[in-house]
Amino acid sequence: MLEVRNLRSAYGRIEVLKGIDLDVQTGEIVALVGSNGAGKTTLLRALSGVQPITGGEIRFNGQRIDRLPPHKRVEMGMTQSPEGRQVFGSLTVEDNLQLGAYRRRDKGIDQDRDRIFSMFPVLAEKRHLLAGGLSGGQQQMLAIGRALMGRPKLLLLDEPSLGLSPLLVDQILDAIVSLKKDGITVLLVEQNASAALAIADRGYVLETGKVAHSGSGSVLLADPQIKAAYLGIA
Ligand code: ATP
Numbered sequence: 001m002l003e004v005r006n007l008r009s010a011y012g013r014i015e016v017l018k019g020i021d022l023d024v025q026t027g028e029i030v031a032l033v034g035s036n037g038a039g040k041t042t043l044l045r046a047l048s049g050v051q052p053i054t055g056g057e058i059r060f061n062g063q064r065i066d067r068l069p070p071h072k073r074v075e076m077g078m079t080q081s082p083e084g085r086q087v088f089g090s091l092t093v094e095d096n097l098q099l100g101a102y103r104r105r106d107k108g109i110d111q112d113r114d115r116i117f118s119m120f121p122v123l124a125e126k127r128h129l130l131a132g133g134l135s136g137g138q139q140q141m142l143a144i145g146r147a148l149m150g151r152p153k154l155l156l157l158d159e160p161s162l163g164l165s166p167l168l169v170d171q172i173l174d175a176i177v178s179l180k181k182d183g184i185t186v187l188l189v190e191q192n193a194s195a196a197l198a199i200a201d202r203g204y205v206l207e208t209g210k211v212a213h214s215g216s217g218s219v220l221l222a223d224p225q226i227k228a229a230y231l232g233i234a
Contacts (some may be wrong), residue, residue, distance in 0.1 A: 001026045001154055001185055002078075007056035009039075009046050016042045018209035019056065022066035024154065029099065029176060029186045031217060032231060034206035040189040043168070043206070044156050047187075048080040061222070073123025077153030081160070087142045093123050096131050096142055100149030109149070115182075116145040119175050130132050135169035144175065154185045160190050173199050194231045197221045205230060 002024040009017040016039045023149060024030045032040050045051035048056060049070035058066040065073055086094050097116060101109045117124035120141040126134065131142055140160055147155060157176070161169040169192065177185055177199050190196035197203045200217035205226060220226050 001061055001209065002187070003057075003059040004047070005057045005059075007043070007046060007058065009042055009051055010054050015054070017046065017053075017207050020206075020209075020211060022204055024185060024213065026153075026185055027180065027183065028178050028201040029088075029188060029199055031193075031200035031203040032187065032189045032206060033196055033203060034212070035189075036191075037208075037210045038206040038207055041158055044080060044158050044187070044189055047073075048078065048156060057228070074150065074152075075227035077151075078156065079147045079150050079152035079154070080156040081143050081147035087131040087134075087139050087146065089130065091131055092128055093131055093134070093142060094127045094175045096146050097123075097149050100146035101151075103150060108151075112149055114153065116148055119178060120145060120171075137164045137172075140164065140168075140172065144172070148179070148184075151164065152184065154187065155179065157186060157188045159189055159191060161195065163192060169195060176181050194221060197231075 004020055004022040007017055007020040008015060014087055020043060023132040032043065034040055042051055046053050049068060050121055053066060057064060065076065088099065098112050121143055122138055123145060126138070131139065134142065144157065144160060160172045164172065173195055176188065177184055186198065188196055197217040197220050202215065203217050203220045204211050205220065213220060
């Protein structure tokens with residue numbers, strides 16, 4: 001579904017992505033992990049088209065997309081749910097979800113909203129409240145829900161567990177697994193590497209702008225070197 005070849009990106013003269021190769025197959029959950037500043041967020045932003053690239057290729061379902069503007073990539077089925085929970089605070093929960101579906105003209109919108117409410121029941125309880133009053137975890141759920149309302153084929157998630165309590169982290173990860181069951185492919189950037197690899201089919205470990213390791217989630221999780229370097233387990 002997604003093929004990334006020799007992707008490069010820089011901030012000014014500082015190269016931050018130094019030739020990334022990465023694949024995501026249809027139906028997979030792929031985790032992108034690595035220490036702070038490794039380039040994970042920059043990579044997601046380059047994929048969604050908001051970060052300029054200086055070299056390399058990105059293909060989505062066989063088609064070159066690296067010169068397309070972000071909204072074209074969204075139209076093709078690739079949606080990013082951003083880090084930092086950018087929900088519209090002065091709109092209700094329901095209106096935030098509705099906005100996620102603004103490009104759609106089909107009849108499945110209400111059904112998808114109900115599906116999100118069953119995935120995150122707290123959003124259903126608070127559907128008429130302003131999003132700005134939600135807790136951080138609830139805003140994160142709403143941001144994911146809003147991205148899902150666009151019916152993406154590939155969902156790019158940046159740090160969905162950032163700043164959440166362990167219970168909420170579990171809820172978000174369960175929701176990601178349930179997306180896979182619904183046929184949505186997920187590329188997940190996570191600081192919480194062990195949790196991400198545990199639900200991932202495959203993972204990539206990024207180190208200063210390069211892929212340092214890749215493999216199945218379980219193999220990466222069990223690798224002593226990776227445990228020591230990234231998972232905080234000696
Ligand atoms: P984190 O988990 O801390 O967000 P990351 O792996 O997502 O880390 P990036 O945010 O992609 O890493 O950052 C990669 C490198 O690019 C870092 O060295 C960072 O300082 C630098 N960087 C990020 N954003 C900018 C920017 N807007 N201008 C200049 N340098 C930046």
